Amino acid sequence: MLTSSAAGVYVICPTPFEADGRLDVASTDRMVEAYLKAGATGLTILGIMGEAPKLTAEEAHTFVRQVIARVAGRVPVIVGVSAAGFAAMSALSAKAMDAGAAGVMIAPPSTLKTDDQIVSYYADAVEAIGTGVPFVIQDYPLTTNVVMTPKVIMRIIDQNPSCVMLKHEDWPGLDKITTLRRASDEGQVRRVSIMCGNGGLFLPFEMERGADGAMTGYAYPEMLVGVVNLIKQGRRQEAHDLFDRHLPLVRYETQPNVGLAVRKYVLKKRGIIASDTLRKPGPKLSPETIADIDWLMERIERSQKGSLAA
Template sequence: MKDVTECHARLRGLFNIAITPFKADGAFDYAGLARNIERVISLGFDGVLIGGTYGEFPAMSGEERAGLFLRVMDIVGDRVPVMLCSAGSDVRTVNELTSLAGDLGGLPMVTPPFVSEVTDSQIVAFFRDMVPRSRTGVLVYNAPGIGITLSPSTLEQLADIPGVVGVKQGDLAPTAIDQIANRIGGRIRLFCASDLAFLGPMMCGFDGISSTNSCALPELILAAYRALEAGDAGAARDLHRLWYPFRALAREFGQPQTTKAAMNLRGFDGGSVRPPLRNLVDSQIEDVAEVLQELAADRRSSVALAA
């Protein structure tokens, strides 16, 4: 993507949040990452997100994250839009990664600054300073799980900043979704940050979703999204219900380790997690395997297990 206008035009649909497959010793498995990316592109996903929360960016150095951006953009090229997470607790790192992401033709995804008692006006000023660093604009990541929850009124102020292309909304409270959809929808792109409960935001008018579980269940989550996109809410609901048992395990065992375990069971390149996360233990992996077997037995899921 060459500029903000093109980025805004292409930023919609189902984006796969790529896990980062690490080897047992913590090294990057770039070949496995490439295979995972090619899988979702070939299936018809609209874009990919790299180095996000479930991509384990807090466990990487700034140099590693920059290297990841370069590798991924070499793999993807301009075939689909790429969100590149440049969030961080050190503003200097955020500055460098945001500039790099835009220079590479990706869209930098930035959280509010990780500072205690930062005010709304300071958050707005932070984004005003950050946006000009990227020629493709900036995606605001409202991520309550790792930082500060931005209110709809603050998001409305951010939507007025030229170069803010969209928001990836992690606060899925119905009131917040209703306010955001009706107050800033159409001005910037709205993305639901969770595939666990994307039906509501999409019905309210959001432009797309980002999905980590689609690394493990790409066919099923894509089918559910396309059904909703085509206006068949009933089919989307029924397909979404199919993988509730997997969502329940993900909530219980944590992410991205549950998705990585499922990927490995399917013969995909899930790899390992980096500390402080821990890979699932044998009994947990058995639970995941049982859920996958149940999904594979249901023809509606299109899930196939490794031979």
């Protein structure tokens, strides 16, 4: 089961599709193995970048079962269960936990406007999934339009013992990490794991502010693992140098609307998935954009060869 001591890199997995839009079983297995080989300490599936709303309930259950079976207990698997209603959230949560998931992730709906509404929503969500299911708060205001202050997050943590992790994707949000870590260090709130998203765009600084690791899906997860490990070893300059080599592609992949298409293209070109298909509605990459990505990948590959030669 997922605990508040979780750390490292929990890679956010896209959902691989065949060219005709069917779930790609072979690519899913290959993707899981590639992420584990890169050093992932956990996997997260059916997140916002997993195209979860485009799956039928049965497809979601099938994908959850396949990933968890492939992992075979080697690392924890977190399942995104955000839904428009609590009935769907409860059903997917139950099936995920029965399949062997370590916990679930819940993002707030965009209808929440006040602090009390946010806190009440998570109380209702916990009632729906069960108090014995460890859960992750997904704090991603850039997508959800729900702003959670540190005080609101602390209220959710205090009122729900099954809350074990914050997925931090606020931007700018470094001071939020500092505030939450200071509060837990001073005993004002129970300490939970903080894992950071946003494509890894601020990862070295987030780690230095007290984050426990990354939970994102950048298409070179070995970079995320390297940066997290180097920061933990106190090797700041090396961590930032590694990050800086990837930053142009990280930035390109973080663009709104086309980000997942970029990520899937890179994963396909790296041989991790067979097709970069997104289910409709979704963007298509222009030839010019593909040329940009190819050039960025070539720069990364050259720099990696250079560092190995050195």
